[in-house]
Amino acid sequence: MSDDPLGYDDLLRIENLNVEFRTTEGVFRAVRDVSISIRSGETLGIVGESGSGKSVTALSIMNLIPNPPGEVTGEIFFNGLDLLKLPVKEVQKVRGNEISMIFQEPMTSLNPIHTCGKQIMEPLLLHKGYTKKAAKARALELLKMVGIPLPEQRFKEYPHQLSGGMRQRIMIAMALACRPKLLLADEPTTALDVTIQAQILELMKDLRKEIDSAIIMITHDLGIISEMCDRVVVMYAGQVVESSPLKDLLREPLHPYTEGLLKSIPTITREKQRLHTIEGTVPSPFDMPPGCSFQPRCQYSTAICSEKIPDLIHLPDERAVRCWRQAKDLSKQGQ
Amino acid sequence: MKMLLRIMKNNFLFSIGIIVCTLWIVIAIIAPLITPYSYLGQDLANRFQAPSSAHWFGTDSIGRDVFSRVLIGSRISLIAGLATITLASFIGMIYGGIAGYVGGLTDEIMMRVSEMVMAFPGIILAMTIAAALGPSLYNTLLAMVIIWWPNYARVMRSMVIANKENEYVEAAKSLGASHFRIFFHEIMPNSIGPVLVLATLDFGNAILLFSGLSFLGLGSPPPTPEWGAMVADGVLNFNYWWIGAFPGLAILTMAVGTNFIGDSLRDFLDPRLRKEL
Amino acid sequence: MDDNVLVQVQNLKMYFQTEGSYSFTKKYIKAVDDVSFELFKGETFGLVGESGCGKSTLGRTMLGLYKPNAGRVIFEGEDIFALKNKSMKEMRKKMQLIFQDPSASLNPRKTIADILNEPFHIHKVGTKLERKAKINDLLDKVGLSAYHLSRYPHEMSGGQKQRVGIARALALNPKLIICDEPVSALDVSIQAQVINLLEDLQKEYDLTYLFISHNLSVVHHICDRVGVMYLGKLVETGNHEDIYRNTLHPYAKALISAIPHTDPDNSIERILLKGDVPSPANPPTGCRFHTRCLQATDLCAQVEPPLKEVFAGHFAACHQV
Amino acid sequence: MGLLKYTARRLLFLVFLVIGVSLVVFFISHSVPSDPVLANLSQRNIDNQEMVEAFKSKWGLDKPLHTQYFIYVGNLVKGDMGNSIRTQRPVMEDLKKYFPATLELAIFSIIIAIFFGMLFGIISAIKRNSATDQVIRGISVLGVSVPSFWLGLMVLLVFYVKLGIAPGPGRISPYMMPPVAVTNFYVIDALLAGNWSLAWDALQHLFLPGLVLGSFTMGLITRTTRSSLLEVMSMDFIRTARAKGLTEKMIIMQHALGNALIPVVTVIGIGFGNLLGGMVLVETIFAWPGIGQYAYKAAGNLDFPAIIGVSILISINYVVINLIVDILYGILDPRVRYK
C-alpha cells in the first residue's frame, strides 16, 4: 500500500467506479468514473446535490447496489482486496465488521419488529463470535457510549418507541459494534432537528477520537462538512468535480460549482444581501450534456466545455478538479 | 397501448391473461355466429354423446351441444362479472368516499354498517334472497352486489383518508374550493386507482361467485346456458364427465385470464414492485 | 389598531384530539397553545422551531383551515373565524399558502395549466382569455415558460414545482402568503433561486410573508422579524437583529448555536441541549423547556413564564430574563 | 389503545352485529312472498285450519313482527336460538352438531393453505422472475380461479373413482362408526378414544375436500406472501441488515419474514372467512355434514330460525377471526402492540 501512486497510505481506494441503472426509461449512469481514496483515521466528506451519486458510491463500497437494476464496474480496494471482485461470502465478512454504514433514514433503517438490543447484538454474534451474554454486555456499553440514557431499558425497546435522534444513535452504536476500520455515514443527520443534529454531530466528533476509524461523511450540507471533515469530495451529476482539503476548498474553491454552492448558502455570519444563485437545474441523467455536465449552468463556460468532458486534474496540495478552466490555467502556468 | 405491449413483452403470465381474456371477449361477441348448433336445440336421440368431431364437447342430458352452450355461456358470465363489479365498485366508492371524507362519527357508523354486511355470510344472503324473491339473473346480481360493495368501500375510504391529508387538498381548501370540488376534483381522481385495480382483480372472483351461485340453482332459469348451472348438470350426470368438465374449464380459464391480468397489473401499479416488470 | 398591522393573532389555541370521538378519555395534542403576535404589512415574519412544535399548525389555523379551540385571528380588522361562508371565501383570496413539499402540494393528475386555472375557476374570476393572460403573466413572474403548462407535476424538477406552487399562491393577488418551509425540500443550489424569487415578488406585490422554517440561516437571511416556537408556545419574538445578536431565551440560544456553518475560522461555542423534544400530547409543567434547559430552576418547573417585552419589540418567555 | 380495550370494543361490536344480522334476516323473512307454514306443513294439513293455527302458535308466527323479534332476542340472550322449523330441533343443538364438522374441515384446509401458500410464496419471492416464480404464480392464480365445486367434482372423479387412491365423500368411511363425541372433531375424538385407524381414516377423508376448499386461500396466501416479502426486501432496514454482513438466508428468515407475515395474517383471516362461506359448495360435493349444507337446506325451506342461527354463527365467527388476526398483529408487530 505504500507504493500508492499518490503517495497516500490508503485504507480504501476507489478507482474508476461506474454504476449504471437499467430502468424502464432506459439505462443511466448514476456514478461516472469516480476515484476516491481515504486514509486510516481520516474523515472524508462527500457533498453534492440530491441525486449526484453520493449514496450510490457509498453503497457500492458496501457492495449493496441491487443487481438488477444496478451494474457496478471499477475497482474498490480495501486492505488490498478488491471488494467488487470478492465472493459474496467474503464480502459479508467485511460488511458490518471492518466497514460499516449509517444510513440517512433512522426511521426506516431499523427493523421495526426486533428490539434495539437484538439489532445491536447481531453483528457481534455474527462477526466476532460473542456469546449472547458478552454481546449484551458490549451492546449496553455501546448504548452508553452513544449517550443513550437508561441503556438497560432501551435495550429491550423497539425502534418505534424511540425518537429519531435516539434511533440514529442506535444506528451508530450498531455500526460501531465491531470497531470498524471504515465508517460510512450517509447523511446521518439530515432527517433530524437542528438541536438533535448538533447532538449527533458532537457525538460523532467525540467518537472519532475514541475509535480511530476512518469516516466517509456524506451530506449536502457544507456546514456539516466544514465542522467534521479533513478532506472534501464534491460530486455533481455522478462525477467527482473537485477534491480538496477542507480549508483550501472553503477559502478557494476551484470548481465553479463549488464556488456557486459556497456563495449561494445563506449564513448568519454573513450580512443580509441578495443570494448568489446558480441558474438552471441539474441535468437529467438521461439527458446529459455532451461536455462538462455543469457547463449549462456555468458562468465561465467556453466552447470546449460543451464539447469534451474534462478530466480530473490533480493539482498540488492534494487537490484535484474536473474543469477546463483549471486545465487552461495549468497549461498557462506550464508555459 | 405501448405500455401494454411493453408489459406483455416482459411478463409471460400477463400476456397469457390478455390473450385469454381477449379470446373470451371475442367469443362472447361473435358466439351466435360460430356455434355449430343452436344452444337450445334438443336432440333426445343423441343425448349423452361423448366428445366427437360432431360435438366437440359432447352433448348433455337432453341432447344439446355442450360446445355451443359453453360459447354462448361466456356472454352471461362476462356480463354478470362486469355488472357486479361495476355496480359494487360504484356503490362502494361513493359510500367509502363519503365515510372517509366526512370522517368522525359518520365514518364510524358507516364503517360499522359495512363491516356488518361483510360479516354477514354472503352465500347465505344470496340463497335467502333467491329463495325469497325467486332465482333470476337480477336477483343473483343483486345479492352479489350486496355481498361485494363493502370491499370497495373499505379500500376507497382508506385511500380518501390518505389523500385528504395531501397538501394539494389543503391548497385547494386554502383557495376556497367547496367540499364538492375538493372531493370530486382533488381526492376522487387520486383515490380510484387502487379501487380500479381491486375491481380488475375481483372480476375473476365475481365470475367464480356467480358460477357458484348458479351451480346452486340461484341463477337465471333454464335453458339459459350458465356455466355454473351446466356444471351442476354435470354433477347430476356424473359419469358423463364432459357435461360438467367443459363449462368448468371455461369458468377456470376466464377467471385465470382476468386474474393473471389483475395480478400483474397490481404488481405493476405498486411502485415498489414496479421495477421488476 | 395600528394601521401597519395586517394580521393580529390573539391567544390562539389549536388542539388536536388524539383518541376516537366515542372514547371516554379524551386526549389532546396542544399543537398551538395560546399564541399571540402580529404581522405588519409588507414584512417577513420568520417562525422557527423544531419539528412538531406547531409551526405549520399555527400557519394553517391563521388561514382558517382549522377551527381553533380558542383565540382570534384578525385580518385587516376582521375576525376570520366570525366570517360567514361567503365572506370567508372572499377572505381566502387575500391569504395564500406555499408548501414544503412541492410534489405533494400539486395534484399529480392535473396539468400545470389546470392547477393554475383552479384559483380563477373557484372564484369565477375573469374570462378565459383574461385568465390565460394572467397565467402567462404569472409564469413569467416565477420564471417558467408557457410550454410548461401542458406538463404534469412529475415531469418537472423540484424547483420548478415550487415555482408553480408560488404562482398558484399569487394568482388571486393575496396580501399574505404563509410559506411553510418553502425551500427545505430543495437542493442548495435551487434553494437560493427560490429565496431570491420570493424576495423579488415581495417587493413587487407588497406581500407580507409568514415564513416557516427550521433552517435558521435561511430565516436569518430573509426575515425582518422572527418568532421562536417551542412545543406550541411562542418563546421569543423580536426583530432579526434582536434574535440573532441579542438572543434572550435559552432555547433560541441553543438553536442558533447549533447551526453548522461553513466559516472555518468562526467557531461559536455550541450549546448542546439534553435529550429530545417532549411530546406535545404530554408537555412538561411550568416552562415547557425546563426539562432540556441548562439554566432551569425550581420555579421553571412550576410556573409558566409569560411572554414579556424585555426590550422594545423584543419579547421572551423566560423566568431568567 | 390497549388490547383489552380493543377486545372490549370488538365484543361490543359483536352485540351490534348480532342484532343487525338477526334484524336483517327477520326483515327478509317477512318480506318474502312465501310462508313457512306452507313450506313446512304437509299438503293435507294445510287444508286443515286447526292444524295451521296450531303450527302458527307453536312457532309464534301469529304474533306481530316486532313481538316475534323481541321474543327471539330475549331467548337469544339466554342462549336459546329457538327451534328449527324444518328439523324441529333447537337451532343451538343443530349448530353444535354441524359446526364442528365444518370447523374441522376449515381448520385442516387453512393449515394446508398456510403451509403451502407461505412456502410457495417465499420460494417465488426469492427466485423472483425465474421460471420457478412464474410457475408458482401460475399455480397461485389457478388456485384462486378454479371453481371449487368443479374442482371437487374433478378430484373425486380422478382420485377416488378412477385412481382409487383417495377415500370417498363423507367424514369417515361408511363402514366406520363415528367416535364418541367429545370435541366433534373426528380426528381428535378418534385419537382421544385411542382408535388410530379411525383417526387415520378421518384424516384421509379431510384431504380432498381440504385441498379443494383451501385452493383459493392458498393462492391468496402465496400471492400475498410473495408480494409482501418482495416489498419488505426493498425496505431500508433490509439494506441495514445487509450492511451488517448478514447472509441472504439470515436476512430472509430473521428480518424479512417476520415483517412480511403481517399482511399475510390479514389474508389468512380473510381466507378463513371465505372458507366458511365457500363451504356450501364443497360440502355439497363431498357430502360433508356441516353448516353449509344445513344453511343451504334452511334457506331453501325458509327455515328462518335456522337461517338466523347460521348467519349469527358465521358473523360471530367473522368477528372472532378478525379479533384473532388483530391479536396476532399485535404479536407480530410491536408497533401495534404499544399504540
Next chain:
Amino acid sequence: VDTKQPASDGSKQLIMALDPDYETFDPGLAYEVYGLLVLHPVYDTLMQFEENLDAPKYGVAESHEVSKDGLSYTFKLRKGIVFAGGDALTAQDVKWSVERSINLKGNGAFLTDGITSIETPDANTVVFKLKEQDASFLTKLTYNAFGVIDSKLAMANGATNAADAATSDKAKLWFDTHSAGSGPYVIESYTPKVEVVLARNKTYWGKAPYYDKVILKSIPDPGTQLMMLQKGDIDIAFNLGPEHVKQLQDKPGIQIKKAQSMTLTFLLMNRDPKIGGPIANPDVQKAIRLVLDYQGIQTIAGEGSVTPVAPFQVGFLGTLPPRDPKTAQNIEKAKELMKKAGYEKGFKTTLEVATLAVEGMNLPTLAQKIQNDLLQIGIETEIKTSDIMVALDPYRKGQQALSLWYWGPDYPDPNTQLAFLPGNSVGLRANWTAEMNPKLAELGKKASVETDKATRIKYLQEIQAMMDEDSAFDVLLQHARHYATRDNIVGTDYIDLYKINLKDVSAK
C-alpha cells in the same frame, strides 16, 4: 372390486346410501317420504304391508273385526310381545301411542282424523271408533302414526298423550336418538345429515333379521352414491337417476333394481282465465296433452317410467293401462284444437317449476323438454324456477298458470288420488271447480265412500276415462325407481311405502 371392509367386530352390517328427507324419528311426528324406511323396522304397527301394497297384513294384531256399520274396528293383539326395552306390549300402549299422535298434531296426524275414540276392553284388545266409513282405514294403520310405543319408557323420557301434547310433549329429541318400539331393530344412533344406525333388537318376537346392524348413510348426491357403490363402500345406492343406472350396466358385482314408483309428475294448467289466460281454455289444455312427446319425456325419466292417462297410478286398484308413448302424440289434432280455441298463432306464458329432482329426474330438465314441445303449437314459455318451498305457496293457492309438479300418494290407496278431481284440493289448485265438470265431481264423491271392490273399480275407471277428455292436469310420468345394490344382497325389493323393508334384507 370389493373394497368394503367388514365391521371390526365381525358382525354383519348393511350400509345403504340414500338422500333422506327425515328429520325426526318420533313416530308421532315423522311424516317424511323416508320416515317409514327407518320407523317400520323399529315400531310395529297393527297392520303392515308385505311385498306389495295390495292389502295390508297383520302386524302386532292377530285378528280384527269390523262392525256392521263400518264405524268400529276391534283388534286382537298377538300375545307375548315385549318391547326392546323389556316392557310387555299391551293394548294400553297402542291406545296411548295413537292418542299421542292425534294430540301432537304432527304432519301425519291427518291419518287419525276419522277416529273418535279408542277403547281397551282388555290388555289384548283395542277398539277404534270412527266418525264415518273409511275404506282405507286398515291401510292407514300401517303408518308410523300408529306405531306402537313403549309408553312407560316414553313417558319416562318426557312424552305425553295429553290433549296439549303439541306443546307439552318433551320427548322429540329423545326419540331422535332412541327408540321405544318392538320391531326387529332399535335406533342405536342418529347423526343428522350423516347416518342412522339401527341395531338388532335381540328380543324381537318375529323372525330375526339377517343383519346385526343397518347403517343408513346420508349421501344427497346421486353421483356420489354411484361412486361409492362402484367402489364397494356401500351395499345399496338408493337414489340413482336413470342415467346413473345406465352407467352401472355390465359393471361386475352390482345388480340394478328397477321398480314402479308411485310418484307422478304432472303438468298443472289453470282453469281460471284471470290466472291462466289462454291456458285456461279446455281446448288449449287438451291440445297441450296431445302435443307433448311422451316418448321423449319417458326417455328423460328413464326406462321403466310410464304415462298414466289420468292421475291414478299403475299398481292401484282399477287403474287403466297407461298411454302408448308412440301414438299418444298428435300434433295435427293439437293444432286444430288451438285453432278452435282461437290461438292458431300461439301465445306466450310462463312455465313454473321447482328446482328439485323427482326420482332422480331433474324437474327443470323436464321443463326444458316441455318448453321445446309446446313450441310446436306456438306456445312460447319462459321457465321460472324457484325453490320448492317458494313454489309451493302459489301452487297451493292456485295462482300458477302452467306449472310442473309431482305427487306422491298420502297412503297407498286410489282414494288419495281423488284429490285431483274438480272441486277437490288439488283440482282447486288449478281452479278447477266442481261446477266446471259436475258429473266428474259427483262420480268422485261416490267412489270415495264405495266399499264394494267391483263398483269401486267401475267408478274409478269411468273417472279416468273422463279425465282423459277433460282435465286441468296432464300426467306426464309415473316414475320408475332406480337403485342398485351389490349383487350379493337380496331382499331389497321396492315397496313404495317402506322403500325397502329393511328387516327382509340379507346377503348371499
